[in-house]
Amino acid sequence: MGIERGKQQYKGKQIVVLGMAKSGAAAARVLAECGATVTLNDRKPEEECEGVAELRAAGITVICGGHPDDLIHAGIDLVVKNPGIPYEAPPVQAALAADVPVVTEVEIAYQLSDAPIIGITGSNGKTTTTTLIGEILDAAGLSPVVAGNIGTPLSEQAAHITSEQKLVAELSSFQLKGTKTFRPEIGCLLNVYDAHLDYHKTKEDYIQSKQHLFNNQDASNIAVLNYDNSFCREMAERIESSVLWFSSVEEVTQGSFVRDGAVVFKRPVAGPSAARFADAPTEEEIIRLDEIALPGAHNLENVLAAVCVARAAGASVEALRRVLCTFSGVEHRLEFVAEIDGVKYYNDSKATNPEAASRALTSFTAPIVWIGGGLDRGIDFKELVPILRQHVKAAIVYGQTAEKLLDRAKDAGIIRAERVDTVTDAVNEAHCIAHPGDIVLLSPACASWDMYKSFEERGVLFKQSVHKLKTSP
Secondary structure (H helix, E strand, O other): OHHHHHHHHHHEEEEEEEEOHHHHHHHHHHHHOOOEEEEEEEOOOHHHOHHHHHHHHOOOOEEEEEOOOOOOOOOOOEEEEOOOOOOHHHHHHHHHHHOOOOOOOHHHHHHOOOOOOEEEEEEEEEEHHHHHHHHHHHHOOOEEEEEOOOOHHHHHOOOOOOOEEEEEEOOHHHHHOOOOOOOOEEEOOOOOOOOHHHHHOHHHHHHHHHOOOOOOOOOOOOEEEOOHHHHHHHHHHOOEEEEEEEEOOOOOEEEEEOOOEEEEEEEEOOOHHHHHHHHOOOOOEEEHHHHHHOOOOOHHHHHHHHHHHHHHHHHHHHHHHHHHHHOOOOOOOEEEEEEOOEEEEOOOOOOHHHHHHHHHHHOOOOOOEEEEEEEOOOOOOOOHHHHHHEEEEEEEEOOOHHHHHHHHHHHHOOOOOEEOOHHHHHHHHHHHOOOOOOEEOOOOOOOOOOOOOOOOHHHHHHHHHHHHHOOOO
């Protein structure tokens, strides 16, 4: 099991874990179980930190309320930081200055896992694609465990997974930036758009962080890349992996694409990866487009990516078809909430950047009352203007970006554009504006952190507010 592997790597090491979020606490517990001496540090006061007593009972030193000056010293062997902690944070800077390696939980999980890892990243679509791949592998009897940025700490699962299983990991750029030796059996990059530049500072750093998914791969490993995304095509020239392409607009030499209204997979016939598909025909039709349950044109790319990953992992065509006919999506991703007085309400709270919001807005032909807004990351949202002009009849905005979005609505010629204080206010205002046949869509184009703890909290609040309309006069 993974703990035995971990003991070889971490027993007797002095390790500082920064951040007591779910992944930090999980990493601290696992490392302590591997025989490391672990200090877990969080700047929040102790009364706001969960599970402190249990962590101390496991032999972990827990320090809350700030970062002591002597936290990082010459005796520290490793720092494991919460992905969201910026590299400018004093303890991270102190570690780097002292040549102490700084990693994220993903690196720990890789060192622990007996199972091959399948890593999925991208600016948009990660959670849907990761969940879909997990469902397909489960239907194929491959015993997957789904974890990572999707909500379950990766190291916690890696410590106990067996070599007969598959560890399917949703990975953010924040997580990947802090990896050193991480090498997934299969890596999938869905797309690259402007995102998280407040954290990465430059697009180059953002792209390089995504590329960490492939940096340690060789030709025996698989990279699944989006042929329709220029950054993915460029990345293929810099990595050693065997590439499977997916494309919704062109036929690719090997990978998945669309032909005559069906998803087609073409396997590699040469090179180190060809042996994975030795028993498969050179080309096979997977499913007709009109049989796919997952809504939205943008989700076709997620389906095509999942086909490549699942076939490379050993899933049968039958398992793929069975799941693709029934899988309709995940919570907070273009999620249908209710139909009230002839108006349909959709929750797309996970749309935390303009590209994701654009994809949601173009998924409907009916007039849209759009709800958007949130954390201001310095984006001007000008790319949304033609989409708003074509699809949106009214805009309701809130949060730090409200004024910017009002300006973009004006640029798009939207006559009715209003600012409100909360998502609940937005739902109530949308209810007054929308007519039968309209769509009310929460697709914020922004992160939630100016007002809400997470996109999940924002999405739940939206759904609760919609359901209250059913009982309100």
